[in-house]
Amino acid sequence: xxxxxxxxxxxxxxxxxxxxxxxxxxxxxxxxxxxxxxxxxxxxxxxxxxxxxxxxxxxxxxxxxxxxxxxxxxxxxxxxxxxxxxxxxxxxxxxxxxxxxxxxxxxxxxxxx
Amino acid sequence: xxxxxxxxxxxxxxxxxxxxxxxxxxxxxxxxxxxxxxxxxxxxxxxxxxxxxxxxxxxxxxxxxxxxxxxxxxxxxxxxxxxxxxxxxxxxxxxxxxxxxxxxxxxxxxxxx
Numbered sequence: 001x002x003x004x005x006x007x008x009x010x011x012x013x014x015x016x017x018x019x020x021x022x023x024x025x026x027x028x029x030x031x032x033x034x035x036x037x038x039x040x041x042x043x044x045x046x047x048x049x050x051x052x053x054x055x056x057x058x059x060x061x062x063x064x065x066x067x068x069x070x071x072x073x074x075x076x077x078x079x080x081x082x083x084x085x086x087x088x089x090x091x092x093x094x095x096x097x098x099x100x101x102x103x104x105x106x107x108x109x110x111x112x113x
Numbered sequence: 114x115x116x117x118x119x120x121x122x123x124x125x126x127x128x129x130x131x132x133x134x135x136x137x138x139x140x141x142x143x144x145x146x147x148x149x150x151x152x153x154x155x156x157x158x159x160x161x162x163x164x165x166x167x168x169x170x171x172x173x174x175x176x177x178x179x180x181x182x183x184x185x186x187x188x189x190x191x192x193x194x195x196x197x198x199x200x201x202x203x204x205x206x207x208x209x210x211x212x213x214x215x216x217x218x219x220x221x222x223x224x225x226x
Contacts, residue, residue, distance in 0.1 A: 004156075031212045043202065043216040056213050090156055094212055102214060104149075104156035 002026065004093050004105035012111045018079040021108045025072050025093030032074040033102065034066060037088040046089075049074055081112045115140045119203045119217035126193055126224050134188040134220050136177075136203035144205035146170075146179055146186040147214070151200045160188075160201070193224045 005024040013019050025032050033056075034046040045058040049068035066076040072093075078085055088109050092102040119136040126132060138144060145164045149157040161170030166181035175190045186203060203217040 033212060033214070035214075042218045045213050045215070048212050050212070058213075092157075092214075100212065101159050101162065102212070104158070106154075106156045
């Protein structure tokens with residue numbers, strides 16, 4: 001079956017702009033999580049959605065937001081971009097629950113100039 | 114809060130050498146433990162997991178045992194190959210309705226022929 005699909009793969013934006021990233025989970029997976037990966041901070045949890053509801057949120061400013069649609073597809077939005085937002089943004093889908101495996105997409109590489 | 118500490122890299126080995134990457138954790142509840150691998154330009158792939166104490170996860174010659182008494186989940190492989198060169202992440206998740214992975218900083222492994 002198809003894996004987790006993230007679009008676009010690469011983005012270049014200017015400081016102050018906003019950006020929307022998209023994630024299509026594996027069919028049947030209702031939990032979608034987002035992570036930011038940077039060389040300095042490593043992998044940090046942004047938020048998790050299940051059945052269109054945000055269930056868990058990491059320690060990021062309000063400029064980072066997300067949503068999930070009825071078909072489980074998810075988007076994340078970053079407003080008023082800063083240079084420090086340059087990162088690889090990874091989406092993961094899972095069946096959730098204890099010990100559940102998270103399946104990751106290839107990520108969206110965002111560069112803010 | 115929950116945290117994962119893994120040995121800093123980079124680790125450089127010759128082909129057929131023995132590999133150990135140390136991982137210890139701190140968790141508020143009873144975690145499930147994972148090792149993920151990231152190849153250059155790719156997202157994360159689950160390598161192995163263990164969901165309770167004394168469980169041994171194994172895959173592709175890699176092994177790790179869930180040690181509750183030492184809060185550890187060290188990754189081992191008896192004979193590494195050049196194709197094992199990648200970044201390895203130790204992670205945990207706490208069971209419940211919310212799904213969130215907490216990752217270590219990652220260890221870069223380079224295997225030379």
